[in-house]
Each structure stands twice: as C-alpha cells, then as structure tokens.
Amino acid sequence: IERPPGDTAGCTFCHTSSEERCSTCHQRHQFDPKVARRAEQCKTCHWGKDHRDWEAYDIGLHGVVYQVNKWKPEQFDFSKKLSDADYVGPTCQYCHMRGGHHNVQRFGTVYTSMGMSMADRGAPIWNEKRDRWVSVCDDCHSPRFAREQLKAWDEALKDAGLKYRETFKVAEDLLVDGVLDPMPKDLCPDWSGQHLWSLKIGAYHDGEAYGGKTGGSGEFRMSNCTDVERLCFESVGYFQTYIYKGMAHGSWNDATYSDGSFGMDRWLVNVKQNASRARRLATLEKKVGITWQPEEFWKTGEWLDELTGPYIVKNHPGKTIFDLCPDPGWLDTHHAPAEEV
Numbered sequence: 001i002e003r004p005p006g007d008t009a010g011c012t013f014c015h016t017s018s019e020e021r022c023s024t025c026h027q028r029h030q031f032d033p034k035v036a037r038r039a040e041q042c043k044t045c046h047w048g049k050d051h052r053d054w055e056a057y058d059i060g061l062h063g064v065v066y067q068v069n070k071w072k073p074e075q076f077d078f079s080k081k082l083s084d085a086d087y088v089g090p091t092c093q094y095c096h097m098r099g100g101h102h103n104v105q106r107f108g109t110v111y112t113s114m115g116m117s118m119a120d121r122g123a124p125i126w127n128e129k130r131d132r133w134v135s136v137c138d139d140c141h142s143p144r145f146a147r148e149q150l151k152a153w154d155e156a157l158k159d160a161g162l163k164y165r166e167t168f169k170v171a172e173d174l175l176v177d178g179v180l181d182p183m184p185k186d187l188c189p190d191w192s193g194q195h196l197w198s199l200k201i202g203a204y205h206d207g208e209a210y211g212g213k214t215g216g217s218g219e220f221r222m223s224n225c226t227d228v229e230r231l232c233f234e235s236v237g238y239f240q241t242y243i244y245k246g247m248a249h250g251s252w253n254d255a256t257y258s259d260g261s262f263g264m265d266r267w268l269v270n271v272k273q274n275a276s277r278a279r280r281l282a283t284l285e286k287k288v289g290i291t292w293q294p295e296e297f298w299k300t301g302e303w304l305d306e307l308t309g310p311y312i313v314k315n316h317p318g319k320t321i322f323d324l325c326p327d328p329g330w331l332d333t334h335h336a337p338a339e340e341v
Helices: 009-018 022-026 053-058 061-069 092-096 124-137 143-176 227-248 252-256 261-288 308-315
Strands: none
Touching: 053 061, 053 227, 124 143, 143 227, 143 261, 227 252, 227 261, 252 261
C-alpha cells in the first residue's frame, strides 16, 4: 500500500482483483471442479518470497509424489469430489480444503503473520488446530508421526526466532545510540505519513527513541531505509517464512538451504558487519569533529514523491493514515465465523 500502482502489480493482482472470488480457483471460462482440485491452481497467488507455499510444496515430498503421478487417473482422480478423493499423495486442496470445505482458514497452517510472529507454537491455545492437522495427516501417516513433524516444525521456528531477535537487537542498538544512518527523521515519511523506525511497529513501538509516540504504529520498510533495516526485514519477512513454509510442507531444502536457516545466518552476519562499520565510522567522525548531515535523496526524489507517505503529508498535514482510515477494510481479516476458523 506504500507504493505507486506500477510497483505493485504483483501485489494487487492477488490481493484485489483475484482475492476471494469463485473464478480465482475455478477459472472464469471453464468453471470446472476438476481444474480447481489440482494443486497448480493455487500457485498463481501462493508463491513468492514472503509466502512461499507453492515452492515449498512443489519441491517437498508431497509435491514430488503429486508431480510424478498427477496424470494417472488411478492415482489422482480429479473427477471425484474432494470428500471422496482417494489420492496417492495430498494436493493443496486435499489438506487445506478438507472434504471440500471452502473456508481454507479452517485448515490453514498459519497462526499469524505468515509464520513470522514469535509465538509459542506448542502453546495450549493452538491445540485444537494442531489436532485438526493431525486428523488430516493420519489419512496416510500415524498420529505419532504427524505430531513429531509438528514438534520438528516448532523447534525450527524457535531457532529462527533466536536468530531474528539477535539480528533485530543489533539494529535496535544502532538506532538507540543514534548511529543509524539515516535515522527515521531523515527519511521520506513511511506509508502512514510518519517517521517511525520501520522495525518498531504496532504494539512493539514504545516511545520517542524510535521516532514517534508510545503506541504509534508505522510499517516495515523494504526500500529507502538503511541496509541494516532492509536485512532485518528480509531475515524475518523472507527467510523465516522459508523455514516456516518449508517445514510445514516437508521441504527440507527450503527450510535449510534455499535461504531458510542458512539465509538467516548470512543476514545476521551482514547486519553485524554493518553495525561494526557504522560504529567505527561514528567514532572517527566524533574524533575529528564531523557532524554528518544525511543526504537529501533520502527524503525526496521523483520516485519517493509518488509514495503514500509524502502524499499524506502534502495533502493532509498533521494527519496519519490511521486518522484518514480509522477502520480500514484492508485490515479486516475476519472472513469467517470464529468457530469455523
């Protein structure tokens, strides 16, 4: 929502024009259930850096079984309803639309924020959902095996959380010590029309040291921010989701090698190196009496002036997007009765 339309074609295709329409899965000019039951029907939207579902499934154990057998009707008979399906391996629909249930959140693998939230995934609050997943897995596997996979998933995400917290802390210390270049105040305003630090958002934002008032909310920046902040964003927004999706879909390559846990290792080292250089440079500048002023190109430019933040500041001075949209529809994630979710 921060960027001009030309930058966000890949976002808006799924999140506006296709989201929650029958024709998204059933194809407008066919509307054939046999087509909607194939796993490929999901990959138009469910792939990419920050929601790597298709890639994780496709190169995982289940996806390989599907790809080598999908043309054999005796292995995958797509003329049958999902409630009657007898497949040699699961498709996306078999697990996430159990029996043909169209509320995919009911069997979704996400707790919150595409797996990025640092939640205790083994906590009692998730027991019912985990039991529901095991009830799907035990069509082919034992319940013991399914629960062991969930436990392995938990452990992988706990390790990922440790790496991200360390990455975040290195960046946070730079900001608090005033050696992050540029600081939030020196940047083009974020999409909300404010100058909050991009890594302190929502309930985590706690005061003026981060560029705003306590309780204020900004948003992650993926661009026009320090390299340290971008690396932090990619560590949790991309690599941690690779781990999450990879473990969820039996894709060990995604969880480890394809910028999963190994990617988080690399980005943590990069952030540490950036921080070390920034502190050494700040020490030298102080010693020789240099007071550095960030370049103007961080604040304005032909492309930057097209972003949402500058538009709000120019046309609604003193306001934020939360003043202008106190109850924005795009924040409504309650698409189904709570008892079904």
